[in-house]
Amino acid sequence: MTAALEMRNITKQFPGVKALDDVTFSVKKGEVHALCGENGAGKSTLMKVLSGLYPHGTYEGQILINGEEKRFGKIKDAEEAGIAIIYQELALVKELSIGENLFLGKEPAVFGIINWERVFKESERWLKEVGLHDVNPEHPIGALGIGKQQQIEIAKALSKRANILILDEPTAALTEQEVEILLGILREFKERDVTCIYISHKLNEVFDIADTVTVLRDGQTVGTYPIAEVNEDQVISLMVGRELKERFPRMASVPGEVVLKVTDYTVMNPERQGKKVIDNLSFELRKGEILGIAGLMGAGRTELVMSLFGSYGGQSQGTIEIEGKPVKINNTRQAIKAGLALVSEDRKKYGLVLGMDIKSNVSLASLGAISSGGILRPNEEIAAGNHYLRSLRVKANSVETIVGTLSGGNQQKVVLGKWLMTAPKILILDEPTRGIDVGAKFEIYHMMNELIAQGVSILMVSSELPELLGMSHRIMVIAEGKYQGEYAAEEATQELIMTAATGGKGR
Amino acid sequence: MSMNQETVVNQTKTKRRPSWFTFDARAYTMIAALLSIWVLFSLLHERFLSPTNISNLFLQMSVTSILAIGMVLVIVAGQIDLSVGSLVGLTGGIAAILNVWYEWNTVPVIIATMAIGAAIGFIQGWIIAYRAVPAFIVTLGGMLIFRGILFGTTGSVTIAPLTPSMKAIGQSYVGDLMGWIFGIASLAVAGYLVMRRRSARAKFGFEVEPFAVSVLRLGVIGALVIGFVYVMNSYKGIPVPFVMVIVLALIFTFISKNTTFGRQIYAIGGNAEAARLSGINIKRRIMLVFVLCNTLAAIAALVLTARLNAATMSSGQNYELDAIAACVIGGTSLMGGTGTIVGAIIGALVMASLDNGMSLMNLESFWQYIVKGGILILAVYADMYTRQRKKV
Numbered sequence: 001m002t003a004a005l006e007m008r009n010i011t012k013q014f015p016g017v018k019a020l021d022d023v024t025f026s027v028k029k030g031e032v033h034a035l036c037g038e039n040g041a042g043k044s045t046l047m048k049v050l051s052g053l054y055p056h057g058t059y060e061g062q063i064l065i066n067g068e069e070k071r072f073g074k075i076k077d078a079e080e081a082g083i084a085i086i087y088q089e090l091a092l093v094k095e096l097s098i099g100e101n102l103f104l105g106k107e108p109a110v111f112g113i114i115n116w117e118r119v120f121k122e123s124e125r126w127l128k129e130v131g132l133h134d135v136n137p138e139h140p141i142g143a144l145g146i147g148k149q150q151q152i153e154i155a156k157a158l159s160k161r162a163n164i165l166i167l168d169e170p171t172a173a174l175t176e177q178e179v180e181i182l183l184g185i186l187r188e189f190k191e192r193d194v195t196c197i198y199i200s201h202k203l204n205e206v207f208d209i210a211d212t213v214t215v216l217r218d219g220q221t222v223g224t225y226p227i228a229e230v231n232e233d234q235v236i237s238l239m240v241g242r243e244l245k246e247r248f249p250r251m252a253s254v255p256g257e258v259v260l261k262v263t264d265y266t267v268m269n270p271e272r273q274g275k276k277v278i279d280n281l282s283f284e285l286r287k288g289e290i291l292g293i294a295g296l297m298g299a300g301r302t303e304l305v306m307s308l309f310g311s312y313g314g315q316s317q318g319t320i321e322i323e324g325k326p327v328k329i330n331n332t333r334q335a336i337k338a339g340l341a342l343v344s345e346d347r348k349k350y351g352l353v354l355g356m357d358i359k360s361n362v363s364l365a366s367l368g369a370i371s372s373g374g375i376l377r378p379n380e381e382i383a384a385g386n387h388y389l390r391s392l393r394v395k396a397n398s399v400e401t402i403v404g405t406l407s408g409g410n411q412q413k414v415v416l417g418k419w420l421m422t423a424p425k426i427l428i429l430d431e432p433t434r435g436i437d438v439g440a441k442f443e444i445y446h447m448m449n450e451l452i453a454q455g456v457s458i459l460m461v462s463s464e465l466p467e468l469l470g471m472s473h474r475i476m477v478i479a480e481g482k483y484q485g486e487y488a489a490e491e492a493t494q495e496l497i498m499t500a501a502t503g504g505k506g507r
Numbered sequence: 508m509s510m511n512q513e514t515v516v517n518q519t520k521t522k523r524r525p526s527w528f529t530f531d532a533r534a535y536t537m538i539a540a541l542l543s544i545w546v547l548f549s550l551l552h553e554r555f556l557s558p559t560n561i562s563n564l565f566l567q568m569s570v571t572s573i574l575a576i577g578m579v580l581v582i583v584a585g586q587i588d589l590s591v592g593s594l595v596g597l598t599g600g601i602a603a604i605l606n607v608w609y610e611w612n613t614v615p616v617i618i619a620t621m622a623i624g625a626a627i628g629f630i631q632g633w634i635i636a637y638r639a640v641p642a643f644i645v646t647l648g649g650m651l652i653f654r655g656i657l658f659g660t661t662g663s664v665t666i667a668p669l670t671p672s673m674k675a676i677g678q679s680y681v682g683d684l685m686g687w688i689f690g691i692a693s694l695a696v697a698g699y700l701v702m703r704r705r706s707a708r709a710k711f712g713f714e715v716e717p718f719a720v721s722v723l724r725l726g727v728i729g730a731l732v733i734g735f736v737y738v739m740n741s742y743k744g745i746p747v748p749f750v751m752v753i754v755l756a757l758i759f760t761f762i763s764k765n766t767t768f769g770r771q772i773y774a775i776g777g778n779a780e781a782a783r784l785s786g787i788n789i790k791r792r793i794m795l796v797f798v799l800c801n802t803l804a805a806i807a808a809l810v811l812t813a814r815l816n817a818a819t820m821s822s823g824q825n826y827e828l829d830a831i832a833a834c835v836i837g838g839t840s841l842m843g844g845t846g847t848i849v850g851a852i853i854g855a856l857v858m859a860s861l862d863n864g865m866s867l868m869n870l871e872s873f874w875q876y877i878v879k880g881g882i883l884i885l886a887v888y889a890d891m892y893t894r895q896r897k898k899v
Contacts, residue, residue, distance in 0.1 A: 309784075311783065311784055331786075332783060332784050332785070332786045333786040333788065335786075336786040342784065344784065349778075349780055349781075350780050350781055350784050351781055351784070352778065352781055353773075353774050353777035353778045353781050353782070353844070354777070354778065355777045355844050355845060356773065356774065356777055360770065360773075360774070363770075364770075364774055364781070364782070364785040364787075365785035365786055367767040367770060367771070368767070371766070371767045374766050374767050374768060375765055375766050375767075376765050376766060376767060376770065378707070378765070379707060379710075379711070382711045383711070386711065386712075398713055400713070418785070
């Protein structure tokens with residue numbers, strides 16, 4: 001039997017990185033095929049190749065649909081071949097009705113005049129296909145919950161005659177009941193020979209629904225296995241099975257007294273009422289220690305640190321104590337005053353004013369320290385800029401270099417300089433080495449060591465397990481906003497952390 | 508290893524560039540454009556460069572310049588203020604009512620008018636910053652409301668004439684001797700600033716421009732100042748409104764470059780999220796920007812009313828657009844984050860020169876609209892073009 005879909009020897013290069021390296025991926029007709037891998041393993045890139053987002057010619061290798069080679073020049077070509085992708089972030093227009101959304105871009109029309117009766121009549125049919133019997137297609141889509149909106153996305157895909165459905169982290173935002181409904185629909189699809197590719201971090205769902213699982217790691221196929229022949233632990237070790245070849249300059253720490261104590265911390269999603277992004281979390285951070293926070297995409301790591309820093313939109317409950325005193329943090333000014341600093345995961349969006357020079361960016365959070373009566377003291381600003389330029393080894397001509405012209409690693413150092421200038425007690429690092437070269441990474445690790453030696457405490461969020469394992473003194477794992485376990489550096493392994501992060505048994 | 512080599516190569520490449528000539532390329536193009544407009548008009552009309560007309564030109568540009576100074580701050584912060592034209596009408600009307608109908612003295616009139624401008628800025632700024640209503644909407648509404656209030660309170664009549672001391676704000680001139688003192692003093696200050704900057708840069712190990720370049724720069728400034736004072740003095744002296752422009756420009760340039768407030772405004776316009784996460788109180792800053800902008804509008808209104816010796820129903824109409832155009836021609840980006848006061852004043856001078864030259868040639872007023880509109884688009888078009896080329 002020919003496979004419904006076969007991707008042969010796919011290699012995709014980005015400047016400086018090989019995102020996919022000779023990946024082969026074969027899906028049988030009518031099966032649910034799970035695609036698993038760590039953050040950055042290449043799952044999304046592979047699906048972008050398949051959906052025509054990266055057109056033919058920008059990658060090497062072949063795509064075969066039902067044994068026939070296809071060359072997708074654009075997304076539309078892939079759609080015509082029956083491939084539909086449903087992203088984690090739903091691509092629906094909230095202001096339009098359900099029917100309008102279903103037929104968006106392919107409205108039945110004569111001379112540009114839309115036949116609305118047909119739109120709504122046919123909508124009903126497709127809605128029934130995904131189990132939505134009592135939904136009026138004329139109602140606005142924004143009034144429905146995320147779960148139903150997702151079902152409508154699936155209906156939309158079906159209405160395009162899709163027979164290969166790609167679901168990218170479909171359950172990330174769903175409640176448990178909604179997940180059950182979705183899995184029910186997928187089971188029905190199996191009987192109707194609709195092929196599904198199911199990308200998920202949640203291994204319990206994968207083992208519940210999938211027939212076959214393919215594991216990717218570092219852009220390469222590890223293997224494809226019938227689900228009956230593997231168990232969760234095996235899949236996890238396949239996902240993380242790389243050796244720790246990088247060396248990390250971790251320093252032993254003699255943890256001092258508790259600096260930060262977070263108790264029963266809950267954060268609500270500002271966009272979805274009743275949905276918690278952080279659920280009753282408690283932890284402690286000691287003086288001169290690095291606490292790593294592990295979790296998969298969407299686990300709530302960034303939301304946690306943004307909320308602690310007073311810069312997340314959702315309401316929070318629980319108590320935060322800094323050096324034994326309870327603090328109330330409603331905005332970033334209070335957070336900075338309380339001794340917190342946050343190097344966010346997206347330095348261009350949250351960290352830097354790209355059009356300004358280095359010294360102005362470094363001083364931005366400490367303008368009070370280099371001014372008197374609101375008037376800047378330019379000499380001190382330059383001196384401070386020079387100090388961080390040297391101590392962080394930023395490669396730039398002078399402190400008057402525009403930050404937008406620097407490389408990623410140097411930009412990150414400028415952000416670090418900005419926060420070090422505020423003399424924080426607690427430095428929060430969210431993905432501190434994302435997208436920067438190896439040399440700059442090591443300089444940042446060394447800087448972290450210097451800081452803990454000076455008694456600063458560091459809270460580090462990272463998607464790179466080797467980095468977390470190599471630098472942290474303790475690692476806390478969260479999944480779906482909940483505490484999953486905590487490991488001392490000596491006992492932690494990639495397998496243990498991945499097991500906890502995928503919702504397996506923690507402690 | 509190879510990465511390191513690459514950055515080193517890059518570094519040496521950028522170091523070679525003589526930054527003291529290229530860093531202000533934009534300002535030089537603006538000045539070049541201004542000069543070519545002047546050359547063109549002086550060829551077309553012999554009286555364009557006469558002392559009388561030049562004096563007029565600087566008088567005419569004063570109101571737009573004062574408005575543009577406030578508008579730069581607003582646009583740099585990523586906002587817009589469409590209400591300043593109507594606000595000039597309203598506060599000018601109030602000043603005239605107080606002076607003519609209620610016979611208030613000049614100083615209380617000035618204080619009251621500026622206070623009303625500040626209060627209106629406070630209200631508009633509060634709605635924009637704390638209630639998150641877009642500035643475009645709030646100030647568009649303000650534009651209609653202020654014009655309406657002007658019609659209502661004055662009963663749509665022209666209010667004139669003002670008391671002599673009130674008129675002096677817009678119509679008097681600085682005497683010859685004062686003019687020379689003013690010119691020489693500003694030259695001395697410029698010289699001091701250039702030298703201090705040199706020594707400060709040297710102290711922090713920055714490259715210092717060659718001494719000859721500094722001297723040349725001072726020479727150009729000196730020639731301009733002396734030429735300006737000479738031309739002004741050969742008519743009636745420097746117009747007082749233009750002296751106000753200079754003083755306000757100096758104050759606000761200082762605010763924008765040397766105060767935490769100014770720095771924060773540029774940061775907010777450049778990246779509001781990064782500014783917020785750096786602990787900057789964005790709302791309060793934006794509100795203050797509107798207070799300043801509308802207070803400046805009240806000052807502009809005093810100058811305009813005094814110069815016309817009357818408050819009319821239509822005074823200040825479309826001035827907000829002139830002010831915005833002056834900023835944009837002077838290099839302020841509507842995206843926020845960049846722009847200078849000096850640029851905006853040169854932009855105002857470009858606009859005023861076009862107006863002045865065309866009316867001198869007796870071109871019908873429709874041409875003035877068309878040409879000014881065309882220049883505005885051309886200025887931004889050229890800017891975008893050079894910026895895109897720079898990227899490649």
